[in-house]
Amino acid sequence: MxxxxxxxxxxxxxxxxxxxxxxxxxxxxxxxxxxxxxxxxxxxxxxxxxxxxxxxxxxxxxxxxxxxxxxxxxxxxxxxxxxxxxxxxxxxxxxxxxxxxxxxxxxxxxxxxxxxxxxxxxxESKSSKPAGSSRLASSGKSSKVGLDEDMKQIKDRLRGFPSKLEIVPITGMGGIGKTTLAGNIYDDPFVVYHFYIRAWTTVSKQYRVREIFLGLLGSMKNLGNQMNQASDDQLGECLYKSLKGNRYLILMDDLWDTNVWDEVKKFFPDDNNGSRILITTRLSNVALYANSSGTYHQMHLLNETESWNLLREKVFGNECCHPELEEIGKKIARNCQGLPLAIVVIGGHLSNSSKSQDYWEHVAKNVRSIVSTKDEQCLEILSWSYNYLPHHLKACLLYFGAFPAAHEISISKVIKLWAAEGFVKPLETKSLEEAAETHLEDLIGRNLVLVRTHRFNGKIKTCSIHDLLREICLREAKKEDFLHDMRSSDHLFRKKPLSQRRLSIPSEILDSYGNKYNPSVQSLLYFFGHSHRVLAFTANFKLLRVLDMLAVKLDVCPIEIVQLVTLRYLAFIYDGMLPESISKLCNLQTLIFYRGMGVTFVDVLYLPMGIWKMPRLRHLHLNGSALPNPSGAQIDGDSSVLLEKLETLLVQDLRLSEEVLRMIPNLKILKITYTPRSDQDIPSYYLNNLVSLHQLETLKCAFVPQYSPAFSNATLNLVFPLNLKKLTLCGCAIPWKNITIVGSLPNLVALKLQIHAFEGPEWEANEGEFRLLQYLQLEMIDLKQWTADETHFPSLKRLSIQECFHLEKIPSGFGDISTLELIEIDNSSESAARSAVEILEEQQDLGNYDLQVRVHPTIYLRQDIT
The missing domain is CATH 1.20.5.4130 (Single alpha-helices involved in coiled-coils or other helix-helix interfaces)
Known part of the structure; x- marks a missing residue:
């Protein structure tokens, strides 16, 4: 670390x-x-x-x-x-x-x-497994469960076009079965028949080019005694001559470094005869580098059915599973989270253990601990991915151990936490969060972090890591005094649990630790808790940088928190008001302050004026609270740019006066919920001043509750900054004839119109607008007739219609939008759903099979269409 x-x-x-x-x-x-x-x-x-x-x-x-x-x-x-x-x-x-x-x-x-x-x-250590090891040769016959589709796709690439030498990379996380898949393909009768020469070698991280050549020549039975004395170039020339003129298949297993490919590729002749090179790697960037076309085969975790089939095969072979064990067995397979390596280890354990329901229930509850204790080689295989990480990524990966097992983690949250922890090296060209996002993308590319959900634009929204990889993170974190998960009862963490610098805590066990803590603890992440015990425990740590208490319901004023002046990240829930002394947290980068579930939108409290005296704030998320209006107030320091670093603001009832805008000039993301008492109240929000936020890229503006169409007269002054890329409007009740204020935005790529954002029965699109728009969502809009075609939305990729019960149809011209990939209809009128299907059928008749249509519910539609 x-x-x-x-x-x-x-x-x-x-x-x-x-x-x-x-x-x-x-x-x-x-x-x-x-x-x-x-x-x-x-x-x-x-x-x-x-x-x-x-x-x-x-x-x-x-x-x-x-x-x-x-x-x-x-x-x-x-x-x-x-x-x-x-x-x-x-x-x-x-x-x-x-x-x-x-x-x-x-x-x-x-x-x-x-x-x-x-x-x-x-x-660098040379103790890793050498290139040319016999992993494939010694593995014997491996199971093909869950690999049928993978094998079909890769075999099609091996025998299909082009005839030039083609590189076929296979990538995926450790233990997912890349070598098993490659070995089954290598020994497949069709492959044996199709290629005149086959050769394989295992490369590994600490490779030697000489060992690679010796491994390939040895597998071809073309390795004489004199070869051991040959130079690297002589061995490469021998390999080249052996392959020249033949249709060959080379398998390079476990490739870690692009330099390997650079050193050996010139010794693989391209005779335009359909030769292929199959590569397995955990690293997506290596796969992309080796294949100049930028395509590779991504392996995925097994689904529940495939997992159970593999487990059943490992435990019972060709015999039948005892009926009373089947449901428990499916639970065990499910708890392996689709990783074949874990399933095989558990299967081997069960095959040699009691076939009783009680014991299988025990295994189902303890899959992770059984795998980690019964098969050290299993964890070693997964550990290679961590051991070979560059230093700047190791702390980022280990931090995932702080989250509960199988936890779905917000990308936005983990990036802010990394920045606050200081894991990210400050750069002149990138913000801390942008650099952290690059680190996360690297970990995903190394198949260590799993993508769970995406945003509309393809960007990642949530992620997770496999439980076995989390086990490795916790073990390494313990050795490095980096992190301790206080949920764990593992003996590895009992000797000195609080020497760690970060604690992940369920607060019901706080009493058992008393004051046996490391005073230099810098991060506390609570996932359960009770107010009094949490605050009392937290107050012991004077050097805290990160305090995440969103899982704790505070019922007292958190005065202890404002004494932790070293905090960079603070997240908590409290129904009351913040004290004026919140400004003492002058080092805070992220403040997330949510009020309890019982708070209504109308029940808005204003933060103390001291919030404007926190110049290092970059992210301020408020739910049920509003910023005080600084106009006429006495604020120490330069009041023109007090929150100059603020990039993200989620807030209620923000009055965009000139004084406020001067204090937040670099805002990139703004999400405002307005709770006006009447439509006469809206002008006081200075909505026309939005245009002055020149750096703003994402804006959500929602009015709650929604009022009558007269409300629209007060929102016509909405003027948006030209740099805006994503816009969400809700409850604005603007007439459709004024949609130009949105359509004319030159950089807009995503637009969500929700709950009477625009009012009226008809929307007639104007040509020349929405030139870059890729995503359009209409949700609870009273629109009936919509006139538009490909000239009005020339870049649209995705259209989402939700709860639009009056919409008669989707304009047929949408089928002519060449970029359109998906139309989603959710709980809307039957006629709108049928019009989407008609667009799909028409496009399929024209040979366009790229367009998808998803309709919910599907009861009125043909099953083969939906």
């Missing part, structure tokens, strides 16, 4: 360089000198990977030094600086910073000595 610790230290040093109002600015040159040493160490880690013992010890020293330095800076510099009423000892500030500089300088010199002796690459 050295990289994450160093990146966090950089963020802390930047915090000192840019102090909050009334805080001291220390010696800038001294701090920059520390940053230079830390940046050097970050570069060292970025250039290194799995290393020998000496370098591993050094990396541990770097981690510990970064932790120690950051704690000292917080205790001796940041905390005293925030206590404005106490006398400050400036001499002690400098002494601490000087000690940090000396510590980092010492480690830098040690790194430079190592680099002078030899490159980090040459220090």
């Amino acid at each position: 050295a990289y994450g610790a160093l990146a966090s230290l950089v963020q802390t040093l930047d915090q000192i360089l840019h102090p909050a109002p009334n805080h001291i600015l220390l010696d800038k040159q001294l701090i920059e000198s520390i940053k230079e040493r830390v940046s050097f160490l970050l570069d060292f880690l970025e250039d290194s990977s799995t290393s020998n013992g000496a370098v591993e010890v050094l990396i541990t020293r770097i981690r510990d030094a970064a932790y120690e330095s950051e704690d000292e800076i917080y205790i001796s510099v940041i905390l005293p600086a925030s206590e404005s009423n106490k006398e400050r000892n400036y001499g002690s500030f400098y002494k601490v910073l000087q000690q940090v500089l000396e510590r980092m300088d010492s480690i830098k010199k040690e790194v430079m000595k190592i680099e002078q002796g030899c490159s980090v690459k040459n220090l």
Whole structure:
């Protein structure tokens, strides 16, 4: 975790360089000198990977030094600086910073000595399995359960066009069955018959080109004794000559590095005769690199039926399953979460265990622990993916262990948490969240993080990790003193559970730990809890950066929270008002403050004026609360740009006065819920000032409750910023003739019109508008007649109609939109549903099979269409 610790230290040093109002600015040159040493160490880690013992010890020293330095800076510099009423000892500030500089300088010199002796690459461990190992040869006959469709698709690619040499990559997470699939294809009778020569080798992370060539030549039975003395190039030439003129199949199993492909590809001749190279890899970027066309075969987890079939085969072979065990067996298979490796391990265990219902129930409840204790090789296979991660991704992956098993995790939340934790190196060209999103995409590309749901534009909305990978995360986190999941009763975490720097907590077990905590804990994530015990426990940790209490219902004023001045991320639920002292949290980057479920939309409370004195805030999410109007109020500091860093704001009843807009000039995402008492109340919201938010890309503007059509007169002043890309309107009651204020937006790609956003029975689209619109949603709109065609929505990809009970039909011209991929009709008029099906049938008659139509409910439609 050295990289994450160093990146966090950089963020802390930047915090000192840019102090909050009334805080001291220390010696800038001294701090920059520390940053230079830390940046050097970050570069060292970025250039290194799995290393020998000496370098591993050094990396541990770097981690510990970064932790120690950051704690000292917080205790001796940041905390005293925030206590404005106490006398400050400036001499002690400098002494601490000087000690940090000396510590980092010492480690830098040690790194430079190592680099002078030899490159980090040459220090890398060579203990991994060598290329050319006999994994395929020794595996015997492997099950094909769940692989039928995969085998069909790949075999079609092996025997089909083009005739030129084609690379066919297979990718997926560790244990998903890539090698099993490749082995079954390699030995398939059709494949054996079709190719004159077949050769395979296992590459692995720590590859040697020589071993790759020897492995391929050996599998071809073309390896003489003299070959052991040949050079790498001579072996490559021998391989080239052996393949030249023949239709061949090469299988390169377990490819980890694009450099491997660069070094060997020239030795595979292309005689335009249908030769193929099959590659398996856990890394999507490697698959894309090897195949210039950018296509690869992505393996997926097994569904419930496939999982049960595989488990049943492993336990009973060709025999029948005992009827009383079938339902329990299906539960066991389901709890393996579709990973073939886990199913095979559990199947092997069950085949040698009692076939009693009680024991199988026990297994169903303990799948993860049984797999991890009965088969260490299983976890080792999955651990390779973690061990070979670059340093900047390791902390990001281990953090997933903080979430409960099988938990569906919001992408937006995990990105904000990584940024607050300091795992992300600050960059001039990207925000912390943008850099964190890149890290997440990398983990997904490495098939470590699983995508659960997507947004309309294809971007990922939620994700998760497999339970077995989570087990690995928790084990590694324990070794690194990185994270402890206090739900776990595993013996691995009993010895020193609270030496960890992060705790994931169900609060019902807080009493059993008492005060045995690490005072340097910097993150608490609660998933259950009771107000009094949580606040009492939380108050012990003075260096907290992250406090997530959304699962805790607070019933008292959280005065303890505002004393945690080092917080960067705070999320909690409380029905009352925030204290004015909330402004003491001057280091806060994300504030999520929700009011309880019993709060109505009309029951809106205003935050204290101190909220405007939190200059580091980047994300402010409020539910049931509103920002105070700063007009005429006394606010310390420069009132023109007090929330200059704010990028995301979710709020109620925001009055967009000129004073407010000056304070939030860099807002990118704004979601406002208005609760006007009457239509006369709306002008006071200054909606025409929206156009002044020049950086705004996403806007949701909802009026609750919705009023009569007279309401529309007050919303006609809506003017939107030209940079807007996503727009959601709700309850605005604007006449359809005024849709131009939306259609003329030059960068708009997504539009959601919900619950009387526009009023009237007819919408006649105007040509030249919505030029870039890709997604259009109409929900609870009283529209009857709609006139439009491909000229009005030339870029549309997806149309969603929900609860539009009066819509007579979807314009037939939508079928001519060349970009249209999907029409969804949900709980709307039968005539609208039938018109969608007619569009589909017409397009299919014209040979367009790319368009999809989904209708719910489907009772009036032909089953083969829906």
